Amino acid sequence: MLNERRLEVLRAIVQDYVGTEEPVGSKALTERHNLQVSPATVRNDMAALEEDGYIAQPHTSAGRVPTDKGYRLFVDRLAGVKPLSSPERRAIQHFLDGAVDLDDVIARTVRLLAQLTRQVAVVQYPSLSRSTVRHVELLALAPARVMLVLITDTGRVEQRMIDCPAPLGETSLADLRARLNSRIVGQRFSEVPRLVAELPEAFVSEERGAVSTVLSSLLETLVEETEERLVIGGTANLTRFPTDFPLTIRPVLEALEEQVVMLRLLGEARGSEMTVSIGHENAHEGLTSTSVVSVGYGSGDEAVAKLGVVGPTRMDYPGTMGAVRAVARYVGQILAEN
Amino acid sequence: MLNERRLEVLRAIVQDYVGTEEPVGSKALTERHNLQVSPATVRNDMAALEEDGYIAQPHTSAGRVPTDKGYRLFVDRLAGVKPLSSPERRAIQHFLDGAVDLDDVIARTVRLLAQLTRQVAVVQYPSLSRSTVRHVELLALAPARVMLVLITDTGRVEQRMIDCPAPLGETSLADLRARLNSRIVGQRFSEVPRLVAELPEAFVSEERGAVSTVLSSLLETLVEETEERLVIGGTANLTRFPTDFPLTIRPVLEALEEQVVMLRLLGEARGSEMTVSIGHENAHEGLTSTSVVSVGYGSGDEAVAKLGVVGPTRMDYPGTMGAVRAVARYVGQILAEN
DNA sequence: CCTGGCACTCAGCGGCGCAGAGTGCCAACA
DNA sequence: TGTTGGCACTCTGCGCCGCTGAGTGCCAGG
Numbered sequence: 247m248l249n250e251r252r253l254e255v256l257r258a259i260v261q262d263y264v265g266t267e268e269p270v271g272s273k274a275l276t277e278r279h280n281l282q283v284s285p286a287t288v289r290n291d292m293a294a295l296e297e298d299g300y301i302a303q304p305h306t307s308a309g310r311v312p313t314d315k316g317y318r319l320f321v322d323r324l325a326g327v328k329p330l331s332s333p334e335r336r337a338i339q340h341f342l343d344g345a346v347d348l349d350d351v352i353a354r355t356v357r358l359l360a361q362l363t364r365q366v367a368v369v370q371y372p373s374l375s376r377s378t379v380r381h382v383e384l385l386a387l388a389p390a391r392v393m394l395v396l397i398t399d400t401g402r403v404e405q406r407m408i409d410c411p412a413p414l415g416e417t418s419l420a421d422l423r424a425r426l427n428s429r430i431v432g433q434r435f436s437e438v439p440r441l442v443a444e445l446p447e448a449f450v451s452e453e454r455g456a457v458s459t460v461l462s463s464l465l466e467t468l469v470e471e472t473e474e475r476l477v478i479g480g481t482a483n484l485t486r487f488p489t490d491f492p493l494t495i496r497p498v499l500e501a502l503e504e505q506v507v508m509l510r511l512l513g514e515a516r517g518s519e520m521t522v523s524i525g526h527e528n529a530h531e532g533l534t535s536t537s538v539v540s541v542g543y544g545s546g547d548e549a550v551a552k553l554g555v556v557g558p559t560r561m562d563y564p565g566t567m568g569a570v571r572a573v574a575r576y577v578g579q580i581l582a583e584n
Numbered sequence: 585m586l587n588e589r590r591l592e593v594l595r596a597i598v599q600d601y602v603g604t605e606e607p608v609g610s611k612a613l614t615e616r617h618n619l620q621v622s623p624a625t626v627r628n629d630m631a632a633l634e635e636d637g638y639i640a641q642p643h644t645s646a647g648r649v650p651t652d653k654g655y656r657l658f659v660d661r662l663a664g665v666k667p668l669s670s671p672e673r674r675a676i677q678h679f680l681d682g683a684v685d686l687d688d689v690i691a692r693t694v695r696l697l698a699q700l701t702r703q704v705a706v707v708q709y710p711s712l713s714r715s716t717v718r719h720v721e722l723l724a725l726a727p728a729r730v731m732l733v734l735i736t737d738t739g740r741v742e743q744r745m746i747d748c749p750a751p752l753g754e755t756s757l758a759d760l761r762a763r764l765n766s767r768i769v770g771q772r773f774s775e776v777p778r779l780v781a782e783l784p785e786a787f788v789s790e791e792r793g794a795v796s797t798v799l800s801s802l803l804e805t806l807v808e809e810t811e812e813r814l815v816i817g818g819t820a821n822l823t824r825f826p827t828d829f830p831l832t833i834r835p836v837l838e839a840l841e842e843q844v845v846m847l848r849l850l851g852e853a854r855g856s857e858m859t860v861s862i863g864h865e866n867a868h869e870g871l872t873s874t875s876v877v878s879v880g881y882g883s884g885d886e887a888v889a890k891l892g893v894v895g896p897t898r899m900d901y902p903g904t905m906g907a908v909r910a911v912a913r914y915v916g917q918i919l920a921e922n
Numbered sequence: 923c924c925t926g927g928c929a930c931t932c933a934g935c936g937g938c939g940c941a942g943a944g945t946g947c948c949a950a951c952a
Numbered sequence: 953t954g955t956t957g958g959c960a961c962t963c964t965g966c967g968c969c970g971c972t973g974a975g976t977g978c979c980a981g982g
Contacts, residue, residue, distance in 0.1 A: 271975050284925050289976070307931045307975050383733070385721050393719070395733055397743070403733075405741045406685075481819060482837035495833075499820035609944050622956050627945070645944050645963040 247294055254281065255291045256300055257324045260312050264562055267487075269309030314525035314559060317537070321522050321563050328564035330572045334362070338572060342580050348372070348402055352477055355553065355577050360480025362569040365557035366502065368540075370512055371475040372400035372550040372581065379430045379438065384423045384460065389413040392460055396467055400545060400581055408463045410456035418453050422460065435468045474509055474551070478502055487558055497532025498556070511538055518542030518549035520571055525559045535559055539566050543574035545581035553577070586636070592619065593629045594638055595662045598650050602900050605825075607647030652863035652897060655875070659860050659901050666902035668910050672700070676914050683918065686710075686739035690815055693891065693915050698818025700907040703895035704840065706878075708850055709813045710738035710888040710919070717768045717776065722761045722798065727751040730798060734805055738883060738919055746801045748794035756791050760798065773806045812847055812889070816840055825896055835870025840894070849876055856880030856887035858909055863897045873897055877904050881912035883919035891915070 258279040262270040272285040272292060281288065292310055295301045300316035303309065312320065330338075341358055345351040352369055359367035383395040390410045397403050414422075425448065429441045442464070446457045481502065484495050501507050507530050514529075515521030520541040526534050537559045542549025553574055555566060596617040600608040610623040610630060619626065630648055633639045638654035641647065650658065668676075679696055683689040690707055697705035721733040728748045735741050752760075763786065767779045780802070784795045819840065822833050839845050845868050852867075853859030858879040864872050875897045880887025891912055893904060 269975090273975075285975095286925055286927090287923085290924085293977080303976085305932065308933075309975065381723060381725060381731070383721060383723050385719060387719060393735070395721070395741075395743075397731070403741065403743045405733075405735070479841060482834055482841065485834040485837065496820055496823040499823065503817060503820060607944090611944075623944095624956055624958090625954080628955085631946080641945085643963065644946095645961080647944065 247298070251281070251283070252291045252295060253324060255288055256295055256312070256316060257320060259301060259310055260316065260320045260324070263311055264560055267560065269304055269311050271309035274309070314527065317524045317559055317563070321524070325564045327520075327571060328568040330568055335572065338362075338576050342576050345580065348400060351577065351580055355573060356477050356479035359553065359555060359569065359573050360483065362573065363555045363557065363566050364480075364486065365483050365555045365561065365566065366478065366480045367553070367555050368508055368512065369477050369553040370509070370551040371477070372398070372402060373474050377402070377550055378432055378434055381431060382423070382426050382464070384419055386414070386416060386419055390456070392419070394460065394463055394467065396464070400550060404467055406463055406467050408460055410459050412452060412456050414453055414456040418449060422449075422457060438468055439465055476505060476508055476512075478508070494535060498536060501530050501532040502556070512540050512552040512554060515540060518544065520567060522563065522567070537561055539563070539570050541570055541574045543578045545578060589619070589621070590629045590633060591662060593626055594633055594650070594654060595658060597639060597648055598654065598658045598662070601649060602898055605898065607642055607649050609647035612647070652865065655862045655897055655901070659862070663902045665858075665909060666906040668906055673910065676700075676910060680914050680918050689915065689918055693911060694815050694817035697891065697893060697907065697911050698821060700911065701893045701895070701904050702824065703821050703893045703899065703904065704816065704818045705891070705893050706846055706850065707815050707891040708847070708889040709815070710736070710740060711812050714882075714886065714888045715740070716770055716772055719769060720761070720764050720802070722757050724752070724754065724757055728794070730757070732798065732801055732805065734802070738888060742805055744801055744805050746798055748797050750790060750794050752791055752794040756787060760787075760795060776806055777803055814843060814846055814850075816846070832873060836874060836894070839868050839870040850878050850890040850892060853878060856882065858905060860901065860905070875899055877901070877908050879908055879912045881916045883916060
């Protein structure tokens with residue numbers, strides 16, 4: 247029973263509610279949007295929408311408020327993605343262009359996203375598993391102590407200390423370094439195990455153990471460090487919603503501090519398309535009154551990580567989605583340029 | 585006019601207020617602390633304390649609340665540092681011992697401190713300027729493109745890309761690497777400029793420019809990257825104080841996100857002794873109703889960075905100070921062990 | 923199917939009054 | 953001079969009351 251006008255009514259309700267933060271009534275609706283029908287008609291439509299679970303009233307004799315289901319419908323069928331204004335675009339580009347290294351790019355992105363959306367911004371560091379190797383370096387800090395440095399195409403650097411079972415000569419180390427680099431530079435992390443499997447055989451037996459140790463440490467780095475870091479900013483924006491405050495904000499802050507939770511949240515939507523997770527759709531119970539808008543970003547055509555924002559379910563979806571998408575694109579560009 | 589008993593009254597007021605979060609009256613005081621005098625006497629003392637600005641009443645006919653000045657006196661003369669219980673100590677040690685690298689140590693420290701004090705924890709990464717060089721590595725990524733990797737005694741790694749004005753041969757690079765390391769390993773950063781000043785002279789004139797570029801890049805890293813990172817945790821603890829909520833919490837969250845502000849806050853107290861900055865003593869105006877307890881920590885006898893907590897002025901100073909000090913000590917130990 | 927009319931519901935708000943905690947002051951006492 | 957009990961006074965916090973107004977559901981007529 248969702249005819250065209252009822253959808254229009256739902257859209258109007260969402261828009262008004264997002265703007266005013268107050269339940270919206272039939273009369274106000276007809277006045278603010280030119281629906282061409284009387285309040286009584288709108289009331290009937292509202293009753294139908296409520297019947298179907300798209301809207302609800304906080305109490306009898308109050309206006310209507312969209313439910314999670316209502317927001318869902320709004321996002322899926324009624325709302326577009328609002329493109330940013332061109333001054334905004336220029337500002338983004340200018341702001342991000344000033345970054346000097348990866349850390350700086352990420353830090354700026356978080357700030358930018360938080361400011362643009364006036365919500366909590368979450369940015370994941372480019373994930374190792376999806377990036378490629380730019381360089382591997384091995385440094386002998388002591389006869390049997392080697393430092394492994396791994397540089398990725400996104401500019402990320404990981405280092406690790408290795409204690410070898412036997413000393414590894416300077417020339418052998420240089421040899422290993424050269425062989426390693428010639429094989430795996432430019433390769434996906436997922437390819438590396440296959441590519442280095444036979445390397446120890448090229449070395450004399452006394453050193454083979456040490457070489458294996460180094461290699462397995464490299465593989466460990468690739469796997470373990472897939473544990474992904476993320477940066478969060480704009481938490482002060484949580485205070486913009488004074489309603490039943492500590493109750494609402496506390497679990498959100500707690501969830502934000504749990505990297506695992508946030509990573510799962512971002513990770514849920516595979517692929518790089520924009521994803522909106524509304525209210526109870528979020529697995530974590532501290533976030534049942536928030537929505538998460540996330541999208542993949544990357545230096546090439548494929549996403550290497552995600553970024554997004556966390557805000558109240560009552561958020562400006564078109565605007566937020568526009569900002570998130572735009573920022574993701576520019577970050578991708580910046581990363582590609584390096 | 586601060587005789588012994590009046591100090592005792594002030595101490596009692598602070599303790600009660602911290603416990604109950606409510607203004608404390610004369611009668612309650614005499615009952616909960618055995619002051620051996622009547623409420624009337626206490627009232628006289630309170631009037632005197634108020635006269636001197638150590639306490640205040642929110643409104644007539646309400647109990648008294650300590651002022652910043654009152655807390656100051658309490659911290660300076662009345663409160664000791666409460667040592668942790670030995671189970672607590674064991675828990676700290678055990679928790680920190682599980683860390684695998686510097687990032688992990690810092691991350692765990694933040695969590696620990698936040699949990700222990702139930703407040704917002706702030707931990708500064710070991711500062712480069714006060715640490716020593718463990719190793720410098722130079723990698724030729726391309727003929728005229730060198731990557732500089734700097735490893736500090738605290739396990740921190742900084743890397744930087746350098747575009748040289750002229751190509752630098754493989755052997756020259758190895759030579760430079762060897763000379764650099766033999767000169768500056770184990771040295772303070774502040775010593776480095778002096779120690780490397782004459783290095784370019786050892787090279788043939790065509791390469792001297794490239795060598796200088798590398799060196800100045802190294803020095804830049806040392807100076808610039810003194811820009812210090814910090815990690816913050818436990819922000820959810822801010823919600824434990826429901827009083828006039830958004831007004832109080834917002835500026836605090838904003839301040840916490842401004843690394844500059846926090847760094848200045850931690851940096852204010854030079855040296856490694858524990859410092860308590862109360863209410864309006866904090867320069868930043870968003871933090872005028874909070875106190876900051878901070879202390880230096882380090883791998884040796886000298887502090888390489890600071891850590892601390894931010895909480896309401898109405899905090900348990902002895903307990904907080906005890907926890908902060910203990911954590912700083914253990915972190916220092918952990919760092920020293922590596 | 924839309925519309926105007928009508929009776930009903932209920933959150934929010936201001937006013938009122940009470941109870942209780944806490945104070946300041948004073949006079950008496952050691 | 954310092955301590956104490958007594959007393960009158962001042963407020964905040966809380967619950968109660970009743971009003972107002974926005975908003976609803978339903979119904980009968982177009």
